[in-house]
Amino acid sequence: MYNFDFVKPKTLAEAAAAMAGDEAQALGGGQTLIPSLKARLASPTTLVSLGGIKEMVGVCTGDDGSTCIGGATTHGAVAKDAAKLYPALAKLAAGIGDPAVRNRGTIGGSLANNDPAACYPSAALASGATIVTNTRKIAADDYFQGMFTTALDAGEIVTEVRFPVPEKAAYIKFEQPASRFALTGVFVAKYKDGVRVAVTGASEGGVFRWKEAEAALSKDFSAKALAGLSASADGMITDLHGTAAYRAHLVGVLTRRAVEAAA
Amino acid sequence: MPKDHGIGASIKRREDVRFLTGAGNYTDDINIRCQAYVYFLRSDVAHGKLNKVDTSAASKMPGVVRIFTGADFAAVGGIPCGWQVTDRHGEPMKEPAHPVLAQGKVRHVGDPIAAVVADTLEQARDAAEAIELDIQELPAVVNMKAAVQSGSALVHDDIGTNLCYDWGFVEENKAAVDEAIKNAAHVTTLELVNNRLVANPMEPRVCVGDYSRATDDHTLYTTSQNPHVIRLLMGAFVLGIPEHKLRVVAPDVGGGFGTKIFHYAEEAFCTFAAKACNRPVKWTASRSEAFMSDAHGRDHVTKIELALDKDNNFTAIRTETYANMGAYLSTFAPSVPTWLHGTLMAGNYRTPLIYVNVKAVFTNTVPVDAYRGAGRPEATYQIERVVDKAARELGVDPIALRRQNFIKPDQYPYQTPVAVAYDTGNYDATMDKLIEIADLAGFEKRKKASAAKGLLRGLGVNCYIEACGIAPSNLVGQLGARAGLYESATVRVNATGGIVVMTGSHSHGQGHETAFPQVISEMLGIDESMIEIVHGDTSKVPMGMGTYGSRSLAVGGSAMVRATEKILRKAKKIAAHLMEASDGDIEVKDGRFHVAGTDKSVAWGDVTLAAYVPHNYPLEDIEPGLEETAFYDPSNFTYPAGAYACEVELDPETGRVTIERFAAADDFGNVVNPMIVAGQVHGGIAQGVGQALMEGAVYDDNGQLLTGSYMDYAMPRATDVPFYQVDHSCVTPCTHNPLGVKGCGEAGAIGSPPAVVNAVLDALNSGGIKIDHIDMPVSPSRVWAAIQKAKA
Numbered sequence A: 001m002y003n004f005d006f007v008k009p010k011t012l013a014e015a016a017a018a019m020a021g022d023e024a025q026a027l028g029g030g031q032t033l034i035p036s037l038k039a040r041l042a043s044p045t046t047l048v049s050l051g052g053i054k055e056m057v058g059v060c061t062g063d064d065g066s067t068c069i070g071g072a073t074t075h076g077a078v079a080k081d082a083a084k085l086y087p088a089l090a091k092l093a094a095g096i097g098d099p100a101v102r103n104r105g106t107i108g109g110s111l112a113n114n115d116p117a118a119c120y121p122s123a124a125l126a127s128g129a130t131i132v133t134n135t136r137k138i139a140a141d142d143y144f145q146g147m148f149t150t151a152l153d154a155g156e157i158v159t160e161v162r163f164p165v166p167e168k169a170a171y172i173k174f175e176q177p178a179s180r181f182a183l184t185g186v187f188v189a190k191y192k193d194g195v196r197v198a199v200t201g202a203s204e205g206g207v208f209r210w211k212e213a214e215a216a217l218s219k220d221f222s223a224k225a226l227a228g229l230s231a232s233a234d235g236m237i238t239d240l241h242g243t244a245a246y247r248a249h250l251v252g253v254l255t256r257r258a259v260e261a262a263a
Numbered sequence B: 001m002p003k004d005h006g007i008g009a010s011i012k013r014r015e016d017v018r019f020l021t022g023a024g025n026y027t028d029d030i031n032i033r034c035q036a037y038v039y040f041l042r043s044d045v046a047h048g049k050l051n052k053v054d055t056s057a058a059s060k061m062p063g064v065v066r067i068f069t070g071a072d073f074a075a076v077g078g079i080p081c082g083w084q085v086t087d088r089h090g091e092p093m094k095e096p097a098h099p100v101l102a103q104g105k106v107r108h109v110g111d112p113i114a115a116v117v118a119d120t121l122e123q124a125r126d127a128a129e130a131i132e133l134d135i136q137e138l139p140a141v142v143n144m145k146a147a148v149q150s151g152s153a154l155v156h157d158d159i160g161t162n163l164c165y166d167w168g169f170v171e172e173n174k175a176a177v178d179e180a181i182k183n184a185a186h187v188t189t190l191e192l193v194n195n196r197l198v199a200n201p202m203e204p205r206v207c208v209g210d211y212s213r214a215t216d217d218h219t220l221y222t223t224s225q226n227p228h229v230i231r232l233l234m235g236a237f238v239l240g241i242p243e244h245k246l247r248v249v250a251p252d253v254g255g256g257f258g259t260k261i262f263h264y265a266e267e268a269f270c271t272f273a274a275k276a277c278n279r280p281v282k283w284t285a286s287r288s289e290a291f292m293s294d295a296h297g298r299d300h301v302t303k304i305e306l307a308l309d310k311d312n313n314f315t316a317i318r319t320e321t322y323a324n325m326g327a328y329l330s331t332f333a334p335s336v337p338t339w340l341h342g343t344l345m346a347g348n349y350r351t352p353l354i355y356v357n358v359k360a361v362f363t364n365t366v367p368v369d370a371y372r373g374a375g376r377p378e379a380t381y382q383i384e385r386v387v388d389k390a391a392r393e394l395g396v397d398p399i400a401l402r403r404q405n406f407i408k409p410d411q412y413p414y415q416t417p418v419a420v421a422y423d424t425g426n427y428d429a430t431m432d433k434l435i436e437i438a439d440l441a442g443f444e445k446r447k448k449a450s451a452a453k454g455l456l457r458g459l460g461v462n463c464y465i466e467a468c469g470i471a472p473s474n475l476v477g478q479l480g481a482r483a484g485l486y487e488s489a490t491v492r493v494n495a496t497g498g499i500v501v502m503t504g505s506h507s508h509g510q511g512h513e514t515a516f517p518q519v520i521s522e523m524l525g526i527d528e529s530m531i532e533i534v535h536g537d538t539s540k541v542p543m544g545m546g547t548y549g550s551r552s553l554a555v556g557g558s559a560m561v562r563a564t565e566k567i568l569r570k571a572k573k574i575a576a577h578l579m580e581a582s583d584g585d586i587e588v589k590d591g592r593f594h595v596a597g598t599d600k601s602v603a604w605g606d607v608t609l610a611a612y613v614p615h616n617y618p619l620e621d622i623e624p625g626l627e628e629t630a631f632y633d634p635s636n637f638t639y640p641a642g643a644y645a646c647e648v649e650l651d652p653e654t655g656r657v658t659i660e661r662f663a664a665a666d667d668f669g670n671v672v673n674p675m676i677v678a679g680q681v682h683g684g685i686a687q688g689v690g691q692a693l694m695e696g697a698v699y700d701d702n703g704q705l706l707t708g709s710y711m712d713y714a715m716p717r718a719t720d721v722p723f724y725q726v727d728h729s730c731v732t733p734c735t736h737n738p739l740g741v742k743g744c745g746e747a748g749a750i751g752s753p754p755a756v757v758n759a760v761l762d763a764l765n766s767g768g769i770k771i772d773h774i775d776m777p778v779s780p781s782r783v784w785a786a787i788q789k790a791k792a
């Protein structure tokens, strides 16, 4: 690690002020950031820890019925506190990493990082969530802009994520054998006005919506509706753990399984 | 009722109290006043010419004590190799220099170029970033078969080839083997890869060098399985320090699995630098450093042919193996693909003719050396995979084919055609036991239940034999070992009867502190709590060879038995004197010495007190005191053997394999602590399952390690393995050591990979998907790709 200053503000306003400093960086649970600091791959001058900001922690139901999760809420808290409000989301959170990771890592950190194999981006995109920051609200469809890239401006803080609650949903993650991130993961969410299917882990462009499957499932929310559909391997990731063709194949299998599991 | 003490009792491990409560004392826990820290600047290219290493700016950085480069080690020796293999033509293997810090060239990613010693580790890292390097990248040698073609780039220019040796065994049998294969009724051929593994002990390597200017004494604390071996190799071959001025301590060690046997450059560096800087110097490997500097394991590419006659009797085996040595010869690297592999190619079978060819190859990768099982897993995997394939080709039951070819109980001692002679065994017994504990009778029912879920269920069975309890020194000397492989023990009885055993074996998870006292307790009839085990410190323990090759109880335990026998002989003399009886009439029972046929007795404590307070003592016959040392050199290897069964479920849609059941029936000879033995088998199977399904170190064509962290190197976790059924009740005691024990540390890792892979192939083939072989790790993507290919 290189040396840095550390601040732990109590309010969002203080945090925003601290983030305005040169080369300041937000610290959520540190599950991604601390290892990269240790490896000397990042060198912020100030780390702004968000964990002490009460308004950024917790799960609640918004006026419009959506499930609202504070940007500094840990995966462990979501797994527990969203279990009744949005079971598929809670289950996704419960499947991230291991207990230590879940008790530290946060939804804001996960969405800000936008790892192409992370779980949360698929939930946010499939739910048509709104990412609330200290300056604005961003629709999930506009937020994810390719692997490790988001619509966030420098210094912008994810303060809350609002998930419209679907009638039925499920997330199926096929684990990469080593990291246990998603080799491919599919989140299917059925709303009154249609079905959304988001895929993580598979594409070089990061999380994406599988529009063909959405159209078919919006007409008929059943595994049968997917018969004959297959995702294209173009632009999918090939690495040690699977080829593009394998990932494209998994997209089809996991989407079907998610539909079957949706509750 | 099961025994609650002595041999055969499942006593809980006393060392676990400190391990599980954070009270262990590992090398990283050792901090010496004024110690400095070293950071190694390592090569990030696989192969390159070192044009410049400029440390001038870095040397002026805050906190820097001194920066060392290869030039600082020009006057000392290189890291030695402990085993010399002689090739097919009678020539010694090629043995290139292995400098402590790179000289002239870097040869693998991770090769240390410079070492910065500073007040803090962060200061050392800062300074390392300021070192100016000019490395001219050279083509990387990665693929073994390409490496031995003419025109390949050379890892070591001075030896003119990448071929370390071309070994034939038994060379005299080659023509007969070729002939037998030509005339066979059936030949099954299989090409396979034994995947490269990284041992990944929980504790990474650490060393602390210390030096006393006052006495000119050196001390090295290090994460080692064999501190005396390190003292000998480093003292004699690298730094020129005699044993009496060099102390090596290996305190609590958090797992070794072979990778902590070897003498590493970092150990020599810390010892050397402590004197050069006149300050203790500490190094703790990061996990990333461990991946690119711990010796890796396995990495064989093999073609095996099994010949059978018309009645399905095995008539010959012929193999050709390319074995990766990596960039330098690690301490025992040359022995692994040769003497630890070729000599086991008979397996459990009566194959009369065997020829093994091994080409050991240098590549621009981390050195490869022994890893749990070392050579024997590679042998077992080949044999048990090819036998399974033969059974499928011939349409016969794989268990029946094995039984038909077993060495039978009345054939011991059995001289194999590959030098070793098995002293004892009973392979039908362990196979019968396996069939029972694995509930093979219930398999078809379970298969149907899997099918109802859309899953393919497969059953894989295999046998294994290994040679351990290494080793007879005179024999290994002939085979090229540059060390003896005896073991030592000193049994020190204190005045009030407590005992301290100084053993040359080293415990890094094996439970010696619990099991060794059980043996003495059995011999003397005293409580285990009166016995303490000391190990891992060359200043306390007589010259010992350490722990690997499942040798601790078979060799180290035997030395302890011999020393305890001497204690008993002397104690009986003292007891006889105290009771005015003759030595021959003294019997030991329940911790007392009795005069046979009388009610006269003295307690153990009376005798030990007399030895140290010799007021009434036969001083004219024997010396005071009660302390004995013994060195034990075994007369043969021991040959644990057994049969393993694995049941998998395979999802044909995704290729994912899960292990549903795993059973192991082992013959380890006599068992001292069944619970510890079961634990060793469990751990070994977990590593074997890891190799079979998950693990694999992969280099790209440029020699970059693609699996340099746990993000890409897949380690098995508790959820990846089932509850095991293990049994070690089939006992044929070893015939040549005093305890009749064989060793159990490696069996699980040796016996399990073929069971897993055989099960996967059974699931596929019995499910109508015809596939001959899938290389390890049998990952979901590989299984899926194989299915696609089979369907195409």
Ligand SMILES: Cc1cc2nc3c(=O)[nH]c(=O)nc-3n(C[C@H](O)[C@H](O)[C@H](O)COP(=O)(O)OP(=O)(O)OC[C@H]3O[C@@H](n4cnc5c(N)ncnc54)[C@H](O)[C@@H]3O)c2cc1C
Binding pocket: A025, A026, A027, A028, A029, A030, A031, A032, A033, A034, A050, A071, A072, A095, A096, A097, A098, A101, A104, A105, A106, A107, A108, A109, A110, A112, A113, A115, A117, A118, A119, A120, A156, A157, A158, A159, A179, A180, A181, A182
């Ligand atoms: C062993 C392990 C296993 C894991 N497994 C999984 C898995 O299966 N699935 C999965 O999805 N993830 C997994 N993760 C990642 C984990 O979910 C992390 O928690 C997450 O990626 C980052 O969250 P964090 O709160 O730790 O963020 P940090 O590491 O603190 O920060 C990550 C990045 O986000 C920025 N940041 C943090 N919070 C905010 C905010 N509120 N607003 C704006 N920017 C912010 C930081 O500046 C930094 O750039 C795993 C991690 C580990 C270590």
